[in-house]
Amino acid sequence: MIxxxxxxxxxxxxGRIIPQYVNFDKAHQINHVEKVIDESLKLASHYDVDVSMVYxxxxxxxLGLCEGREFHHIVSGRILLEDETLRHWFTDEQLLQMKEAIEDHRASNKxxxxxxxxxxxxxxxxxIDPEVTLRRTVQYGLSHYPEMDKEQQYKRFREHLTNKYEEGGYLKLWIPQSDNAGRLAELRKLIANEDELLEVFNRLYINELEGK
Structure with a gap:
């Protein structure tokens, strides 16, 4: 499709946009944006949408991570809207719709x-790929809270997974054609098994410290 x-x-x-992700934390590198692009295009095939806009x-x-995590979705939308080069391909109305889509992507949005x-x-x-999700959670903790020791990192890791992915968590799924529902059930099963979760955390934590 691309x-x-x-x-x-x-x-x-x-050439100009994707390379900027090299400046972000390990959980938001080029491989992340490429996966989001690929998955977005896959999901777009189920809808009557402008594929260029999706891309x-x-x-x-x-991109708004350049100004920090908290408001990155708002900053990302602003960066897109202010990019004059995009006006070669999109109207003002399309750019505004794209900006709003970016603002709305954050998982914690109610x-x-x-x-x-x-x-x-x-x-x-x-x-939602259990291995990737858990690794990114460890990477985020090490990158943003380097002062924490291993026990504190695990506590943050566990709390984040509970708040986001368990039943009643803030994560919402929007596209029925996505594979995420089945993967979420698999992840929830792992989160519920404390011994297995700790074992996975220990492996990922050591791998990250050793640069594997």
Whole structure:
């Protein structure tokens, strides 16, 4: 599907936008944005949407991390809207819709995304793969709370998983065609097994410290 996008747009995104992710924490590197792009395009095939818009929304969705985590979704939307180069391919109305989709992608948002574009990128950003999700959670803790010792890191790790992924957690899934529902059930089963969860944490923690 990506090969059907305008060549100059692809060149711009791949040459100027995606490389910016190298400056972010380990959980939000180039491999993350590429996965979100791939998953967004996959989900887009189920809807009557502008694929170029989906592609760009996914590419820009975490750029706001350059100003910190808390409001990154708002900053990311602003970065997209202020990028004059995008006006070669999109109207003001499209750019505004794309900005809103990015603002709506954050998992902790209490309101549903305002458009199908927001639902697509929000769902794609979930990419619930137990191993990847747990590794990214460890990476985030080590990157943002380096002063914590191993016991404190595990406590943060466990609390984050509980608050986000367990029944009643703030994570919401929006696209029924996504594979995330089954993967979420698998992850919840692992979270409920304290011994197994601790074993996985210990492995990932050591691997990260050793740079594996």
């Amino acid at each position: 090969n059907n996008l305008p060549l100059k747009l692809r060149e711009y995104i791949q 760009v929304i996914a590419a820009y969705h975490d 309101q549903a995304p305002r458009s199908v574009y927001g639902k697509i990128v929000a769902e794609a950003d979930r990419i």
